[in-house]
Amino acid sequence: MIPETTTKPATNLLLKQQLLAECLRIQNSVIQTAKSAMDEAQESANEHQGALEDKFESFREACQIQRDMYAKQLDEAITSLSVLKRIVATKENKHIMLGSVIITNLQKFFISVSLGEITVNGEKFFAISAMSPLFKAMAGKSEGEEFTFRDKAYRIESIF
Template sequence: MDKLKILDVVKTKVTDKIRKLENLIEETRASNNDTKSSMGDKYETGREMLQQEINNLQVQLNEVLKQQNFLNTILPKSCEKTEKGAVVKTEKGLFFISVSLGEIIVEGRKIICISPESPLAKAMNGLTENQFFFVNNLTQKIVEIR
């Protein structure tokens, strides 16, 4: 399995998230502008709620932008040990240590994208093929690292 393809799929998903959040922020701002009429104080609460929603969306957008920046630091090179950018096959599944994105499908294979800060990635960190690690009361073996 080509690591460059995996990285491209992850980058595309993150870019899509950014685009959706930017659109949501823009639509919410437009809604906020629509309520700026002279209808009185009872609409101030609605405007404040819309502003809070914009703020929440902005926080989410900033997090996804951080993920995008982090992805740009990952090189599609082969890895000898479990580290940022490694594709790790265990007895339980295939993991890409990059950003917390959940499950993706590449070339018909399910890959779980996890952050290096996740408990699973921390448990595997620095290990090599045929080594064992323990997480969530389960022992797993690293079968392969790419």
């Protein structure tokens, strides 16, 4: 039988890798959706050229505004993807930082990008950004320490 001390880190790293893979999958989906919507808006604007150009000018302008909005979303999604790609999921973290998994008495967190609730192996985690107020409340804390966020007291049970 393998001692628990050698299996726990391996299990933790596997979980971290699965969390990162799920975040990457979600982020790639967000990128594809934004890109498709941006392309559709551009096609709509391009289709309405012709003899009645003045009549459709405001429609084309609206399509361009919509296209620009989707382009901004696409740019933000690509930036978030680059943050995810910087996470090293093959090492345990002892401190709360990008790539850390934090288990508290109330919730489980993965410090990555703001994706909200994600599920891996039937367990719910909250993917939060290192820029979020919640991250700032827990930053610098260690296992066993507590922090308060929105009038809730969290006790850190595990960091990896």
